Amino acid sequence: MDGGGNDGVQPKGWPGQLWLEGRTIVHLLDEQPRPSHMPRGPAKRTGPGFLNPAMAPARTRSVMLLNDALQHSWLVKNEKSIRVLDALCATGVRIRRWRNEIPSQHQSRLRISANDLDAFALQWARESHRTHPPSQPIEHEPEDDRYGKTSTQVFENGLDFRQMDARMAMLETGYQWIDLDPFGSPVQFLDAALQGLSRTGVLEITATDTAALTGSSASSQARRYGAKGIVDVYAHDDAVRLLLATVATSAARLDKSMTPLLALFDGHHVRVSCLIQTSREKASAIGDSIGWRVRENDVPYRFVRHPTPEQVRRASGPLWTGPLWDKDIAERMTEEKALELCQPSSDEMDSMRLSGLTWTEEDIEYSARELRRSVRYIADAADLMSREHLLLNLDSLPKWAGVGGAPKLETLIGGLIEAGYAAARLPDLEPLLVTDAPFDTVLEHVRSTSKSSK
Ligand SMILES: C[S@@+](CC[C@H](N)C(=O)[O-])C[C@H]1O[C@@H](n2cnc3c(N)ncnc32)[C@H](O)[C@@H]1O
Known part of the structure; x- marks a missing residue:
C-alpha cells in the first residue's frame, strides 16, 4: 500500500510550532504545549500527530546505537547496507533523526522505511521531511521484497513511507x-x-505498560507476560528483565536467540535493544538465562532457576537473569558521543532560526544537558551490566547495615573501587548501585562511612 502521500496538500494544522530534538527540527501541533526540557513521566496525549517529548532520550540512544552498528560494523559486514523499519513511526521523528544525525559517510548504507496506520501522522511526517530535508540528499534504488515481488518502496529523499498494519x-x-x-x-x-x-x-x-511489567497490575502481568511480580525496589529491574524474558522465549519458539545490547527502565517506560540471531543451538540455551528473583534474608535477592513453592511466594519471575547490556557498545555510549552526533553546531542553529525556530541560548543549554542525560552513567556501568552483578538501592542499605543513614552514592562507589571492586551508578531516578563486591563487603563500607561521618 502507498505511504499516505500528501499530493501537495498540507496536513490540517500545518505548520504548527517548531521545536528541536537533537539536531532535527520537528513540527508540533499548535494544541500541544511547548515541551519543557527534560520532561519526565508520561505526557498527556493530545491525539494523532502528538509527539511525546519524554521519549527524546530514547530516540537519542536509538540514533547512537544505529550509528554504532554502522561505524563498528557489528551488524552487517563489508560496508553492506542495513534495512531499517520504524514500524510505528507516528510523525516520523525517529526516522528523521536517523537520517539527519547519523554522519553522512554512513547514510548511503541505510535503507529506512517508516510505517504507521494513521494517515494524518504520516502526512505530518512526510511534510516535515519535505520541509526540512537532510543536508545530504539520498537516492536509493528500491529493493525487491522477500516474496520476490517487485518492490513497492518509493524512497523520498532517503525515506520510504508506508501505511499499513505494522504486523504486515x-x-x-x-x-x-x-x-x-x-x-x-x-x-x-x-x-x-x-x-x-x-x-x-x-x-x-x-x-x-509498566504497571503490567512491574506487577503493580498483577492480573495484566499474569495475562500478558505469564509472570508474577513483587512491587519493591527491584520492580524496575524486574520490568526490564521480564520484557527481555518475553522477547527471548518468543524468539526461541522461532529458533532465534536474543542477546541484550542495552536495556533500561527510563522514567515511565522500558526500552530494550536486542540482537536477534537465527540459531537453534543458541535458542535452546536461553533457558539458562531465565529464572526467578527470590528475596532472601542474608542477601537482598538471589536468582534461582527453579524456585521451590515456598520461594515462589517471595519471588518475581520468570525473568531474564543474564547480562543486560553489551559491554563494548554500552562503553561507547558516552556523553561526548551524544553531543558529537546530536548537538547542532552554531551554524546549524543560525540556519534553523532562519527557518523560524525561536530558541534562546538557555534552550540550547538545556537541550545539551538533555543529550548528556540521555546516556549519563551508561558507559561507567557498561562492564558490570554485561556480566553478573549485584544491584542495590542506596536507600535500602541503612536498614541492612543497621546504621542511621546512607552514605553518598559517589562516596560508596569510590570506596568500593579503592578496595579493588567494580562499582558504578545505574541510570535511574532512584539511587542505584551496581557492583561485583559481595553484599557483606558493601554493608561494611556503609558502616565504616557512617562511623567516619559522625
Ligand atoms: C507511541 S506512537 C509511536 C511514536 C513514535 N515512534 C515516535 O517516536 O514519535 C504509536 C503509533 O502506533 C500507531 N499504530 C497503532 N496501531 C498500529 C498498527 N496496528 N499498525 C501501524 N501503526 C499503528 C499509531 O497511529 C501511533 O502513531
Missing part, C-alpha cells in the same frame, strides 16, 4: 533493524517483528 509491514521484507514503539504493550507486535527480522537483526522495543 514488518513481514514485507527481511529487515536488519526494527523499532517497535507502540502505545502500551508491545506483545501484540512481537511475533511479527521477530519473523520480520533477517537472520541477524536488531529489535528495539519500547513498552509503556
Whole structure:
C-alpha cells in the first residue's frame, strides 16, 4: 500500500510550532504545549500527530546505537547496507533523526522505511521531511521484497513511507533493524517483528505498560507476560528483565536467540535493544538465562532457576537473569558521543532560526544537558551490566547495615573501587548501585562511612 502521500496538500494544522530534538527540527501541533526540557513521566496525549517529548532520550540512544552498528560494523559486514523499519513511526521523528544525525559517510548504507496506520501522522511526517530535508540528499534504488515481488518502496529523499498494519509491514521484507514503539504493550507486535527480522537483526522495543511489567497490575502481568511480580525496589529491574524474558522465549519458539545490547527502565517506560540471531543451538540455551528473583534474608535477592513453592511466594519471575547490556557498545555510549552526533553546531542553529525556530541560548543549554542525560552513567556501568552483578538501592542499605543513614552514592562507589571492586551508578531516578563486591563487603563500607561521618 502507498505511504499516505500528501499530493501537495498540507496536513490540517500545518505548520504548527517548531521545536528541536537533537539536531532535527520537528513540527508540533499548535494544541500541544511547548515541551519543557527534560520532561519526565508520561505526557498527556493530545491525539494523532502528538509527539511525546519524554521519549527524546530514547530516540537519542536509538540514533547512537544505529550509528554504532554502522561505524563498528557489528551488524552487517563489508560496508553492506542495513534495512531499517520504524514500524510505528507516528510523525516520523525517529526516522528523521536517523537520517539527519547519523554522519553522512554512513547514510548511503541505510535503507529506512517508516510505517504507521494513521494517515494524518504520516502526512505530518512526510511534510516535515519535505520541509526540512537532510543536508545530504539520498537516492536509493528500491529493493525487491522477500516474496520476490517487485518492490513497492518509493524512497523520498532517503525515506520510504508506508501505511499499513505494522504486523504486515514488518513481514514485507527481511529487515536488519526494527523499532517497535507502540502505545502500551508491545506483545501484540512481537511475533511479527521477530519473523520480520533477517537472520541477524536488531529489535528495539519500547513498552509503556509498566504497571503490567512491574506487577503493580498483577492480573495484566499474569495475562500478558505469564509472570508474577513483587512491587519493591527491584520492580524496575524486574520490568526490564521480564520484557527481555518475553522477547527471548518468543524468539526461541522461532529458533532465534536474543542477546541484550542495552536495556533500561527510563522514567515511565522500558526500552530494550536486542540482537536477534537465527540459531537453534543458541535458542535452546536461553533457558539458562531465565529464572526467578527470590528475596532472601542474608542477601537482598538471589536468582534461582527453579524456585521451590515456598520461594515462589517471595519471588518475581520468570525473568531474564543474564547480562543486560553489551559491554563494548554500552562503553561507547558516552556523553561526548551524544553531543558529537546530536548537538547542532552554531551554524546549524543560525540556519534553523532562519527557518523560524525561536530558541534562546538557555534552550540550547538545556537541550545539551538533555543529550548528556540521555546516556549519563551508561558507559561507567557498561562492564558490570554485561556480566553478573549485584544491584542495590542506596536507600535500602541503612536498614541492612543497621546504621542511621546512607552514605553518598559517589562516596560508596569510590570506596568500593579503592578496595579493588567494580562499582558504578545505574541510570535511574532512584539511587542505584551496581557492583561485583559481595553484599557483606558493601554493608561494611556503609558502616565504616557512617562511623567516619559522625
Ligand atoms: C507511541 S506512537 C509511536 C511514536 C513514535 N515512534 C515516535 O517516536 O514519535 C504509536 C503509533 O502506533 C500507531 N499504530 C497503532 N496501531 C498500529 C498498527 N496496528 N499498525 C501501524 N501503526 C499503528 C499509531 O497511529 C501511533 O502513531
